[in-house]
Amino acid sequence: MSGFRALPSVDQLLSGHPDLIDRHGRAMVTRHARLRLDAARAAIRDGADGAFEAARLPHLLAADLAAMAATRLRPMLNLTGTVLHTNLGRAILANEAIAAASAAMAAPLALEYDLETGGRGQRDDHLRGLLCELTGAEDATIVNNNAAAVLIALNSFGQGRDSIVSRGELIEIGGAFRMPDIMARAGTRLVEVGTTNRTHPRDYQDAITDQTGLILKVHTSNYRIEGFTAEVAGPALAAIARAAGVVMLNDLGAGSLVDLSRWGLRREPTVAEAVAEGADLVTFSGDKLLGGPQAGFVVGRRDLIARINKNPMKRALRLDKIRIAALEATLRLYRDPDRLERRLPVLRLLARPQAEIAVQAARLAPLVAARLREYAVTTTDCASQIGSGSLPTDTIPSAGLRITGTGGDAPDRLAAWLRARDRPVIGRIHDGALILDLRCLERDADLLEALA
Structure with missing residues (x-):
C-alpha cells in the first residue's frame, strides 16, 4: 500500500500544474490526470516503484496533453x-489568396448580398466575371471540385438519357473516381463508342439517337495511349453535337488557364482553347494547374449554366466564403501574365x-x-x-x-x-x-x- 500512497490525488496533481490548465482547460487536464493515475496504480500492482511512478506523472501528463492538442494537419x-x-494538399496558394482567405474568415462579407440594391446576391458572381474574362465563355458556375462539376453537368443534361463517350476516355483517377461510376450516379446511361485506342467521328454519329442527352469528351491527363491511335478533336466533336442538337461537355480535368510551354513544360490544352473549339460546357479544377484552392468550374453557354444553377445539387456542392475569396485573388493574378510565375507558387x-x-x-x-x-x-x-x-x-x-x-x-x-x-x-x-x-x-x- 505504501507504493500507492506515493501517488498524488487528482486535485494535488492539478494544483501543482496550473500552466497545463491554462493551456488545455481544466476538463481536459482532469480527464487525462485520472487516466495517468489509473495507469500508475496498475504499474504499482505489477511491482513498479510508487515514488518513481509519482515522479514521472507530470511529464507523462504533459506529453499526453501536448499530443492531444497537436494537429495532424501540420505544415510539412x-x-x-x-x-x-x-496526399499533401496539392497547390500551395499565392500570398494574395492567403490574405484574401484570412480576411474572409475574420469578418462578415457580401457573400450573397448585393451592396448596390441591398437585396440578395449570388455567391458565384464574385468569380463569374473573372472566369468569363479568362476563358472567353459566356457564363460560369462553381462547385467544390472537378468531380462535382462533371457530376452536376451530367445530371443536368443526361439524367434518364444517354451520354456518349469514347471507350479510350473512360478514366479512373485517385480515390476510386471512375467515370462510369460517376455517370451512373448522375443518372445517365453510358454509351461507349470506338475502341480503347481508336475512335472516329462516325462512332459518335452512329450512336446518336433521340435518347442522347450529351456527348462527353474527357481529357486523359493521367495516362497516355501511344502508337496506332485516333481520337476526335474538340472542334469536330462540337460540330457533331451541334448538328444533332445535343450538349457537348469537355472535361479538361487539371485545366490550365495559360500555355505551360512558356515555362518549358509540354503544352496542355487551355480552357480558353476548349471554349473556342465550340464545347458547350467545359469543366476543370481549381487546385491543380490553376494553382488555387480546391474547386470545380463549369464554363460555357449561358443558357446551359442557368440550367445547372437550378439543379438541386448545386446547393449541396457550393463553395464557402473562404475558398471563394482565395479563388478570386488567384484568378486576378492571371490578369498579369508577365508576373504570374513569380506570384503563383505552382508555376514558380x-x-x-x-x-x-x-x-x-x-x-x-x-x-x-x-x-x-x-x-x-x-x-x-x-x-x-x-x-x-x-x-x-x-x-x-x-x-x-x-x-x-x-x-x-x-x-x-x-x-x-x-x-x-x-x-x-x-x-x-x-x-x-x-x-x-x-x-x-x-x-x-x-x-x-x-x-x-
Missing part, C-alpha cells in the same frame, strides 16, 4: 519531387531551373550530413513531376540529396524519423536510398530547422 516539407501532390516551383536547384543541393549536402551523422549524404540529379494526374509521362530535370545508411532498412528508418519531426519532411525511397528532391524547397532554412 514536400521533397517528393511531385509538385502537385494530392515548376519553372525552377535544374541548375539553380543543383547549386542549392551542393550548398545543403554538408549541412544536412552534419545533422544526420549516421548517414551518407550526396548530391544527385533526379526528376520531378507535376502530379495530380497532369502530364503523367513527363518529368522535369531536378536535383536533390541522396541519403544512404547501414542496413537494408536504413532508408525506411530515416524516412520514419523524418516523418516524426515537428515539421515532417517527406521524400521518396529509390534504389536503396532516400531521395530528397529540392524542387519545392525555396528556403534552405526550412529543411535545416526541420532536422534540428
